[in-house]
Amino acid sequence: MNRKILFLFFIVISALLGYGAYDAITQITGSWNISGPGNELLDQDQSYWNSGALALFTVIACFISFCALGIYLLSKGDNKLNANRRDALSGILIGLPLAALLPRFLRSGKKPILPPGATNPEEFAELCNRCYQCVHACPNKIIKIRKTGKLTELFMAQIDYSRPPDGQQAEFTIVCEEGCNECSKVCPTGAISQLTKEQKAKRQIGKAVVLHDKCIAWSKNEYCLVCDEYCPYNAFDIDKIQTGNGELGRPVVSAERCRGCNACVDACVAKERALLVIPVDNQRQLKA
């Protein structure tokens, strides 16, 4: 009984480690070949190999090797599982810290923001054939390869508004530009349906939220509204209050006008950015 549980424990750990390992490895190889800044597409086949085959290989390799390690640790040289209390304790001592590290590799909770022209993650995951033409077509380099999340969504294209590490300035605006429909022009499968520039300008791919505790206007009562200045769609309603220094405006996002283009986040001057774009369940054409 005890042995069976321990064995199961090792199997689970091996599987999780395998998952974590391919995530880590594809992140490294991805930065070499696929989404690295300044690197052109090396070879279409190679990118397939990197993402698909390598992932599968690492999963299987990790699984096999860690299972074997488990059996080795629990057996006493006679090739029979033979665990006593000490072995069980050592298994737990090794296993638990490893298990605690795993959530770092398993950031699966976040829903993806999809390129304008897609509909919802389920449909997009099925239609996207992982050719990454949109990744390379995007002038602002915000379409990247999804390396986390549900298995069906792995390695599909998604919009990633994350910023370069502190102290580095982005070379492009981290914005899905109003007048750009490059990704929808190149998609061969229709996962990103073709949109005209006019249609694209009305497509809602996400929605910005104001984080009141970080916003200068909301938390410190200081005049700012740079987000409103940079918003191409006039999607901010201004909440006006009277302060000692006169009238002060605080930003409120209108869900009916915000497209989720990230222009406000890109422009925000608060120490920690006071806005965040969250995905919408289904993309749609806005009227305003």
Place this chain on the structure above:
Amino acid sequence: MVNSNINRRDFIKLSLLTAATAASPLSLAADEKTKVWVIKGSDNRKLMQEALKIIKANGGLGRKTDKLALKVNAAWARTPEQGANTDPILVDEFIKGAKAMGVKSITMPEHPCRAANQSFPQSGLQEVADKNGVAMIDLKSRYRDYREISIPGGKNLKNAKLAGEYIDADIIVNIPVAKHHSGGQMSAAMKNWMGVIKDRGFWHSNNLHQCIADFCTYIKPDWTIIDATRCMLDSGPQGPAKKLIHPQELIISKNQVAADAVASKFFKKKPTDIGYLKIAGEMNLGPVDLSEIEIINKNV
């Protein structure tokens, strides 16, 4: 012997004072009002041609005319009709005129607010630059070429990273567009300099108006030509505006503060209602009171 009642101390004081007065250019300009020309006319090309005539008649572009750094407003991905950027026809005509006046090389460095591949073509200014063989420089993708400058006259803004072209230039000309601005109340000449520096965020979070005035203690363009052929009266700086007026005017001056003071009329404001103009007046950067400005009206 003449009994002069001047002693040595007085003599030294007096001679120092005289020397200081003679050396200061302010003393000469003290009774002469700052000139601002306002040209009105329906044809944008003729407007700029007239502006160039005025520049020629008032000292031209200066003695050394090798390198001209031209600041336009090409910050937003908006069409020329929408009035968020400088009108390309005016810039086209200015570049031609400047070349005729002997300028050898012209650059147009701009740090756009939208991606340059969106805002430069949509504003029509990329086409104008290409047609005239002028380098339109995207300061967003060339951000490593900024150079640190110190601003001794600045109160909040003591130093900044400025695009190298403006440091090396022999002549600096500013052709902004006059428009509404949600943060600065009005955007015209002085506000336009936010497009040549690297870190705009610092200005926004350290009293925008003071920083705009501080930077103008450092940068003094040889000529300022404000494009008021059309003005957005709301939704600035990007638009599209609900209310767009067409004054069809150009405002020209050697002093950017005076030019901005005159441009404030489109927004039905007194110059001192605009924060940075008020501060500029207090810092003696130029006249903000319209009574101290000599406005010369012309029609073409």
